[in-house]
Amino acid sequence: MSEQTLFKVTVDNITIEVPAGTTILQAARQIGGAVAPPAMCYYSKLEGTGGKCRTCLVEVSKGSEKDPRPMPKLVASCRTTVMDGMEVKNITSEKVIDARAGVVEFLLLNHPLDCPICDQAGECHLQDLSFEHGKAGTRYEFQRRTFKKHDLGKHIQLHMTRCILCYRCVFIADQLTNKREHGILDRGDHAEIATHIEKSLGNEFIGNVIDVCPVGALTDKTFRFKNRVWFLKPMDAHRNCPSCSGRVTLWNRGDEVFRVTARKDEWGEIEDTPDGKPGWICNTCRFEKKHTNDWIIEGPRAISRQSVIAQGHYAGNIGTTLPTETFKAVNDGRAPHLLMDIHNESEVNLPSVRLSEIDGPSHGNTFNNNSKKA
Ligand code: SF4
Ligand code: FES
Numbered sequence: 001m002s003e004q005t006l007f008k009v010t011v012d013n014i015t016i017e018v019p020a021g022t023t024i025l026q027a028a029r030q031i032g033g034a035v036a037p038p039a040m041c042y043y044s045k046l047e048g049t050g051g052k053c054r055t056c057l058v059e060v061s062k063g064s065e066k067d068p069r070p071m072p073k074l075v076a077s078c079r080t081t082v083m084d085g086m087e088v089k090n091i092t093s094e095k096v097i098d099a100r101a102g103v104v105e106f107l108l109l110n111h112p113l114d115c116p117i118c119d120q121a122g123e124c125h126l127q128d129l130s131f132e133h134g135k136a137g138t139r140y141e142f143q144r145r146t147f148k149k150h151d152l153g154k155h156i157q158l159h160m161t162r163c164i165l166c167y168r169c170v171f172i173a174d175q176l177t178n179k180r181e182h183g184i185l186d187r188g189d190h191a192e193i194a195t196h197i198e199k200s201l202g203n204e205f206i207g208n209v210i211d212v213c214p215v216g217a218l219t220d221k222t223f224r225f226k227n228r229v230w231f232l233k234p235m236d237a238h239r240n241c242p243s244c245s246g247r248v249t250l251w252n253r254g255d256e257v258f259r260v261t262a263r264k265d266e267w268g269e270i271e272d273t274p275d276g277k278p279g280w281i282c283n284t285c286r287f288e289k290k291h292t293n294d295w296i297i298e299g300p301r302a303i304s305r306q307s308v309i310a311q312g313h314y315a316g317n318i319g320t321t322l323p324t325e326t327f328k329a330v331n332d333g334r335a336p337h338l339l340m341d342i343h344n345e346s347e348v349n350l351p352s353v354r355l356s357e358i359d360g361p362s363h364g365n366t367f368n369n370n371s372k373k374a
Contacts (some may be wrong), residue, residue, distance in 0.1 A: 007084040008065075011058075012092045013036050024077035024088055029267065036127055036267070037090050038100075040214045041166035042078035045270055045278040048205055049171055050078035053164060054103045059096050062087035072126050074099055097133070104134045107108045110145045112161045120216030122229040122308045125268060126164065150194055153181070153202060155221050156210060156285045160192050163217035169193065169209035176280060177203035183350060193217070193228070204243060207286040211262050211270060223251075223259040225361030230308045232258055237295035244282040245273045249301050250292070258356040266304070290356055 004018040011028045012035045026044070028036040035056045037058055042050035050056075056078045060071035067084025074096060077088070088251045090096055107126060115121045147160035170193075182195040193327045209218050233250040245251050251259040263271040289295065303310045325335050342349055355362055357359045 007086070009082040009085075010087045010091055012088070012090050018082060020081075022082055024058055024060075024075070024080050024082055024086075025050075027082050028058075028077065028090060030087070030171075032266075034091055037077050038125070038132075039078055039267070040125055040129065040164060041168060042249075043168050043171070043212055043269060044172040044211070046168065046265075049168060052166055052357070053107070055107075057096060057099050057103070058355060059089040059093040060086060061089050061093075069138050084204060100129075100133045104130055105138065107164050108138065109140050110161070111164075112144065114162070117225075118159075118162065119219045119229075120162075120213075123268075125214040145189065147192055152195060152218070153206075155207060155283065157219045157221050157224060158193060158268060159217050159219070160194075162215045164215055165191055165193075166214060168212040168214070172209050172212055173203070173206065176205050181259050204282050204284070205280055207283045208262065208270070210286075211264070213336060214268070216250055216256055220259060220287070222290070223356075226355050227251075227253060227258050228311040232293060232309075234301035234303060234309065236263065236298040236301050238298065239285065239289065239295050241282060241285055244280045244285060245275060245277070246281070247271075247279050248281055248285055248295070250295060250363055252292070255292055256354055256356050257292055257295075259290060260286050263301070334344065334348060 005020040007020050007022070008015060008017050009022075009024070009027050011024070011031055012036060014031050016027060016030055018030065025037060025039060025042060037056040039050070039053075040055045041052040041058065054076060056076055057074040058077045059074055060080070062068045063071060063086060064083030064293070066083075068085070077090075108130060110351055111126070115124070115127060118124070121127060145161065150160065151157050151160045167182060167184065183195060185194045186192060207220070210220050229251065232253050235250045235252055237248055237250045239248075247263055248260050249263050250257050251261065262279055265271045270278050270280060282285060285297070327339075328334065350367055353366060358366055
């Protein structure tokens with residue numbers, strides 16, 4: 001077997017050796033942490049992604065050992081392969097930080113900034129990117145784009161105003177399902193994700209577009225407006241599924257399963273299964289298995305401490321318990337003088353109403369009708 005050629009590359013003063021053909025982004029991810037540039041369109045599990053959003057721009061301060069001249073412009077690290085002796089600056093480059101702020105400003109030009117009502121809030125890559133590189137104001141003076149509503153079937157909701165045209169969902173539909181019925185129509189300011197003549201996306205694996213969408217443009221209709229991700233407790237679980245790996249993350253509150261997603265790695269991409277294949281999940285696992293007894297619970301999912309989701313990561317027995325009582329912990333060890341059960345005082349949030357099982361978002365009637373029945 002021929003020996004693999006290794007190239008030495010330095011990113012933000014950290015040197016590693018990677019096989020020839022590795023991109024700068026992949027090399028930086030091997031170093032890890034803040035050295036890895038953000039990526040909104042590249043997705044390592046899908047062929048042909050990258051090169052669309054420009055968030056991964058880096059400065060190449062030395063081209064290679066043989067030709068040490070710097071590259072004249074910032075380059076997209078997801079599409080540029082390393083050369084032997086290359087030196088790259090990411091967070092150590094002022095030019096990169098400045099350019100990234102400009103890219104965020106462009107990505108947000110037409111964005112509705114509706115994070116308070118968006119289901120992706122708390123796990124949105126655009127939200128994180130804006131937090132790290134965005135500016136408080138905008139220089140844009142024109143009206144933001146609006147779109148005709150497209151129905152993407154009974155499980156997926158498209159909010160085109162939030163889309164950043166990263167093409168990931170189009171690649172998924174092309175590479176994972178055998179019947180792509182949506183794509184990007186038109187060009188420039190008119191470009192939009194659309195299903196031709198409003199066809200619904202019925203493929204058994206199409207739910208994965210929700211997991212790859214870096215923003216809240218494609219959301220799960222069975223979860224919409226039901227809860228905030230930081231109130232939920234992510235648990236690793238699996239089932240014996242005939243169609244997919246069956247390895248998922250359940251998003252629970254108490255013993256109620258609000259959402260089922262594929263497991264994601266530290267880059268927000270689908271995690272590989274133990275046999276090295278991407279752990280895409282089927283629609284049945286994602287949309288129809290919403291009871292804890294449909295699953296074999298493995299344990300709480302490890303969540304980065306920096307993530308807002310970690311705040312809801314309460315301790316307790318797996319799967320079927322209510323949050324651990326924290327009153328004493330936050331009250332200097334003192335027990336409360338009086339504890340009232342909100343359900344005795346109010347008809348709001350009746351325990352008999354399982355929010356994850358009602359069709360659509362809850363409103364006053366959900367509770368009023370239910371309390372009359374009780
Ligand atoms: S809908 Fe989401 S995944 Fe599809 S192109 Fe837009 S941002 Fe990307
Ligand atoms: S991640 Fe490289 S251009 Fe989008």
